[in-house]
Amino acid sequence: MKALVLLSGGLDSTTCLALAVEHYGKENVEGLCIFYGQKHTRELRAARAVAAYYGISLTELDLARIFAGSDCTLLQGSTGEIPKESYAEQLEKTDGKPVSTYVPFRNGLFLSSAASVALSKGCSVIYYGAHADDAAGNAYPDCSEAFNNAMNEAIFIGSGEELHIEAPFVDKTKADIVAEGLRLHVPYELTWSCYEGGTVPCGQCGTCRDRAAAFAANNAKDPALKKAGKA
Ligand SMILES: [Zn+2]
Numbered sequence: 001m002k003a004l005v006l007l008s009g010g011l012d013s014t015t016c017l018a019l020a021v022e023h024y025g026k027e028n029v030e031g032l033c034i035f036y037g038q039k040h041t042r043e044l045r046a047a048r049a050v051a052a053y054y055g056i057s058l059t060e061l062d063l064a065r066i067f068a069g070s071d072c073t074l075l076q077g078s079t080g081e082i083p084k085e086s087y088a089e090q091l092e093k094t095d096g097k098p099v100s101t102y103v104p105f106r107n108g109l110f111l112s113s114a115a116s117v118a119l120s121k122g123c124s125v126i127y128y129g130a131h132a133d134d135a136a137g138n139a140y141p142d143c144s145e146a147f148n149n150a151m152n153e154a155i156f157i158g159s160g161e162e163l164h165i166e167a168p169f170v171d172k173t174k175a176d177i178v179a180e181g182l183r184l185h186v187p188y189e190l191t192w193s194c195y196e197g198g199t200v201p202c203g204q205c206g207t208c209r210d211r212a213a214a215f216a217a218n219n220a221k222d223p224a225l226k227k228a229g230k231a
Contacts, residue, residue, distance in 0.1 A: 004118040005127040006110055007031040009046030010193045011211055012129030015181040019168055020127045021054055029056050032117050034110055037064030037075045040197025049190040073100045074195055082195045084204040091137040099139045107142035115155045118163055131169040131177060145170050174210050175217035189223035
């Protein structure tokens with residue numbers, strides 16, 4: 001049984017990769033990294049470093065043109081600033097809608113793309129790192145358990161029951177993910193979560209704040225910050 005892991009280069013997907021390697025062995029695991037027109041390529045470089053660390057092959061796919069008309073603040077086409085607030089603060093202003101860093105139906109597109117790649121490469125399971133903190137308050141509705149269940153069913157049926165999704169963190173918090181990653185000795189110093197580019201994480205965007213809180217909840221230091229001289 002072979003697994004395809006959606007690898008962004010961030011904390012969640014890298015922990016997901018570590019779990020897949022533990023379950024299936026690295027010889028049965030491949031990575032898929034999708035570039036979607038971010039303002040920087042920092043995550044892509046992190047994904048390459050993580051794939052090299054685990055000794056797995058990485059397929060890179062560029063779907064940036066699909067989002068060319070989007071004003072999502074993560075993307076090149078947007079002049080909007082990436083919010084320097086927690087998700088809870090951002091959600092107070094969105095009136096129940098996703099946050100400005102929500103990329104239109106990203107996980108739907110990514111999972112569909114991954115399904116085609118997985119079937120082409122003889123994989124029977126797709127791993128991805130969606131988790132409950134991102135789905136909370138509808139910040140990223142394509143990270144929710146309901147969405148995951150629907151996509152899993154669609155992919156299972158549409159693949160002739162050859163392929164399914166594993167989302168091991170869909171009901172877990174980011175702190176739970178870090179706990180699992182510490183057990184698995186995930187090389188977090190290679191990962192990149194910050195929405196900004198640059199050489200060190202900004203510490204202010206929603207995902208930097210979530211990441212810091214997740215390490216703090218585990219009484220652990222984030223090795224990515226240690227490397228950058230921030231901890
Ligand atoms: Zn940041």
